[in-house]
Amino acid sequence: MIRYAWLEVRRTLREPAFVIFGVGMPVLMYLLFTRLGGGADGDWAATAMVGMAAYGALGSALSQGTVLAEDKTLGWLRQLRVTPLRPVEIVAGRALTASVVVLPAIVVVLAAGALVNGVSLHAWQWGALAFLLWIGTAPFTLLGLGNGYHLSAQTTGLVNMGCTLLLSIIGGLWFPSTLLPDWLGGIAQWTPAHSFAELGLSVTRGSHPTAGTVSVLAGWLLLFGGYAVHAYRRSARRV
Amino acid sequence: MTMTEGTPRAVSVTGAVRTYGTVRAVDGIDMSIARGETVALLGRNGAGKTTSIGLLLGLEEPEAGDVRLFGGPPRRAVGAGRVGAMLQEGRLIPRVTVRELVTFVAHSYPRPLPVRETLELAGLDDVADRRADRLSGGQTQRVRFALALAGNPELVVLDEPTAALDVEARRSFWTSMNRYAQRGNTVLFSTHYLEEADGNADRVVVIDRGRIVADGSGEEVKRAVGGNLVSFDLAGSGTAWLRDLPGVLSVEVRRDRAFLRTTDSDATVVALARLGALRRLEVTAASLEDAFLALTAAPRPEGATR
Known part of the structure; x- marks a missing residue:
């Protein structure tokens, strides 16, 4: 399983599109959003930093599902079924891979916040922020894997990209969800990406995530987890 | 086919x-493969x-x-690392080298071959550090063999x-x-080339329409599926007498040329x-x-629907 994850991490990091869109894009957007018009105030610099780190991590997590769908199309998943690796090790290896490949986006955006925009937090806050953004990607990894098992390679790519954009925008990762129309803003509170960003934002405010935020995200984790298990079982009969 | 007592056979299908x-x-196929045997599964596309x-x-x-x-369910044998396989039409995943791929698969088994030895056996020394998705068709096929x-x-x-190999x-x-x-x-390979089966296997199992129609040495199978094909120009002579020639199993006439399937081409020619x-x-x-046409031309009991 570890070896599988290690193989997959190397593959992901060698993908130029992953490096450009998964890591480069969030940093670029962060700097664009905060540096245009003569710099931003401290609050916005920190809020946008969390939002963009969350957006990058979410996108990277979902992209694992896209790679999975491609491997399925290539016949690689079927090839793995004739090795001693158990199917559950494959899924776990994928999830483990996702938990590694979300790190670059998080680290790079936080570094840009600290070094370029002078966001100043206590050491514990940096640590807690990075940790929460890392652990909070779990629901999105499962959603991506669910799509990967469920859909064809081409569709998965589009659906995962669509999910990334939609969840990011509604969840208020690009701009505060208070700027959305009221009815949408109300829904936004309950979306997974919003709760995900809230995990981090609570820390930048010097506090901790509320029970509400955590339970909403946990709910999504269960839902996406169920979807991933269902999609996996369905596909295991055909792969 | 007889089952031997003692150690279970490598493959046993009933x-x-x-x-x-x-x-x-x-x-409804029956097939048994002893350990150490190399068996060809021969059949046309879609034969099963x-x-x-x-x-x-x-x-x-x-x-x-x-x-x-090996006497147990297939998944157990696969899980125990006793089986390696090269599936049909699998492509290789991008962004890894041949060596990385072979190493990864090798380490998923309990007692792998040294990677260097695998690469050498499969003739991949030269391309070991190339990316697996940038190989020629023949090289790709060899990598897939190496993975098996x-x-x-x-x-x-x-x-x-x-x-698809030249x-x-x-x-x-x-x-x-x-x-x-x-x-x-123990090796089992499938092919639709009779000469490949004959030249590389101890035994040939012929499958057609999901059934085993012949099972034996290459020679036996060649005989069973109708030996040789004798053809000559009829030049206007009739065809009724062709069936009575020695050894002839079947007769086909195309553009005034007769094609005789025969079990004894010498006798037919004489x-x-x-x-x-x-x-x-x-x-x-x-x-x-040709052989399959002859084998399957016989009416099937339930009447051929295809």
Whole structure:
């Protein structure tokens, strides 16, 4: 399983599109959003930093599902079924891979916040922020894997990209969800990406995530987890 | 086929059935392979080779009958690392080198071959550090072969390993395969070339329409499927007498040329010579396609629907 994850991490990091869109894009957007018009105030610099780190991590997590769908199309998943690796090790290896490949986006955006925009937090806050953004990607990894098992390679790519954009925008990762129309803003509170960003934002405010935020995200984790298990079982009969 | 007592056979299939909708892809096959044997599964496209292999590897479940590898269920043998396989039409994943891929698969087995040895056996020394998705068709096929044997499994199953290879690549592939088989491993490969089956296997099992129609040495199978093909120009003479020639199994006439399938081409030709009928005579080994036409031309009990 570890070896599988290690193989997959190397593959992901060698993908130029992953490096450009998964890591480069969030940093670029962060700097664009905060540096245009003569710099931003401290609050916005920190809020946008969390939002963009969350957006990058979410996108990277979902992209694992896209790679999975491609491997399925290539016949690689079927090839793995004739090795001693158990199917559950494959899924776990994928999830483990996702938990590694979300790190670059998080680290790079936080570094840009600290070094370029002078966001100043206590050491514990940096640590807690990075940790929460890392652990909070779990629901999105499962959603991506669910799509990967469920859909064809081409569709998965589009659906995962669509999910990334939609969840990011509604969840208020690009701009505060208070700027959305009221009815949408109300829904936004309950979306997974919003709760995900809230995990981090609570820390930048010097506090901790509320029970509400955590339970909403946990709910999504269960839902996406169920979807991933269902999609996996369905596909295991055909792969 | 007899079952030997004692150590279980590498492969033992009894009465296996697998259907897809209304198509009986595998229609009650029995097959047994002893350890150390190299067996060819010979059949046309759509004969049921890939489905049989899927059943054998536990990728498919039989609806009826029983499939055992080393005396147990296929998934157990696969899980224990006793089986390696080269599936049909798998492509290689991008952004990894050949060596990384072989190393990864090798380490998923309990007692793998050293990676260097696998690469050498499969003839991949030169391309070991190239990316797996940037290889030629022949090289890709060799990598897939390397993945099948990387774990040093007791049984290697190869589904049409030479499909889409040119003559040169095909020859070098069989050289590698025979080298591996000589180490005492059990090998089952499928092919639709009679000469490949004959030249590289101890035994040939012929499958058609999901059933096993012949099982024996290459010679036996060639005889069973109708030996040689004798053809000559009729030059206007009738065709009724052709069936009475010695050895002739079947007669076909195309554009005033007779094609005789015969079990004894010598006798057939001598008879033709006596009758002074040798016009542009040719004797060729029966191609598998011809052989199957002969084998399956006989009416089937339930009446052929296709």
